[in-house]
Amino acid sequence: MSSVVNTEGARAHRRASAAVRESLRGLAVQLSLLNQGVGGRLELKGTDVGCLDLVNRLGPLSPTALAKAAGMHPATMTGVLDRLEKGGWVARERDEADRRAVKIRARKDRNGEVLQAYAGMNTAMEELCAGYGVEELELINDFIRRTATAGQGAAEELRAG
Template identity: 50%
Template sequence: MTNVAQGRGRRRLVTTVKDAVRSLRTELALLNRRVTGRLQLREGDLDLLEVIARLGPMGPSTLARHTALHPATMTGVLDRLEKGGWVTRERDPDDRRSLVLHVRRDRVREILTLYSGMNQALDDLCANYTDDELRVIADFLTRAAEAGNSETRNLDEP
């Protein structure tokens, strides 16, 4: 095979990977939209709950930075999530002037139940790969997420 043919084959393969990532993003967005509809949440609410659940309890300002929401917008969103029983705001034991947000674990079960089909599908899919292949897939997805995070920060800069 010539270098030109190898180059075209590689470009096609890279394009296939990028198309698959875009397709995955679309399908996950549609799934998330259905989940938020069932839970009577707004679309961005799941992202906020995920950040708190993944990174642990944090203050509203920290959450606003992680999600690129304006602090004034964050206040309204948190009021709504607290009223809906999704989060609690507690005094920071180290700084009584500050609040710490917690996701209500009993409500997280509702979310996990709605994603159980997707989680099972991923378990079934992963069963078809060796440990070494899964390490490569995990590495790719981790690096792709980091690239997305980096590009998001670049767009935030003036």
Template identity: 55%
Template sequence: MRGLRNQLSLLNQQVSGRLTIKNLDLDCLELVAMHGPLSPSALARRAGVHPATLTGILDRLQRGGWITRDRPADGDPDTDRRTVTVRALPDRNHELFGLYAGMSAAMDRICADYSPAELELLAGFLRRMTEAGHEATEHLTSG
């Protein structure tokens, strides 16, 4: 697992370098794309970063055309006008997909060697490992 984590980190470093964004910015963009739209505070908790740090990340991602910060419509009495929701913009997805195309093709080749039942088992394992990582991150973030 450590080897896989390290190699994926190196891949993401190359991707973020090609996109001229920081590694942490790419991580936050992926979190918004996977779990969004999110409030900045929810994203900061999920990413394990201080809200002030996240403000800089969101500024860079918004300037780069990766995300938008949406405010509630005027006249809605049930929402705080200061509330912001962060949403990923799909306009630049082709750039991301293109940079990950080599890894995606390799994963397709690897998965072709497994039966549907084996793939289901592997997917369950990966979901459980992802959740364990999320819980460990939450523990370190809150403690």
């Protein structure tokens, strides 16, 4: 009897795990579509939106560090930064200690436009989170953070060949 219970428990776990993976795939698609829409609203390519977000969250940082964080080749990053700078989204600044070094800084005066483009999603997330307690939100956050780390590792493996 206990092996039947264990087998049924294992099957239920596999089904639940598969459902989580399927939900994450659906989420990835929807977030990609959202970012494409935001990019269209801001007149940016999807890749540019992602890089702008990285600069806002991690910056200021060097073009090399940004390329690494975005999983992009440095030459590709140059084109992204050229577009973002031309559009007034970022500024390239010389490092005071090493005039050869450049840091990329987000133009904070443009943040309102980005926030406005994501306003619908931010409102929906606030409403969604209101239905959960603090402990549940902490668990969800831990799962999302760990999933992002796993995705980063898988992406690095793919790039390494």
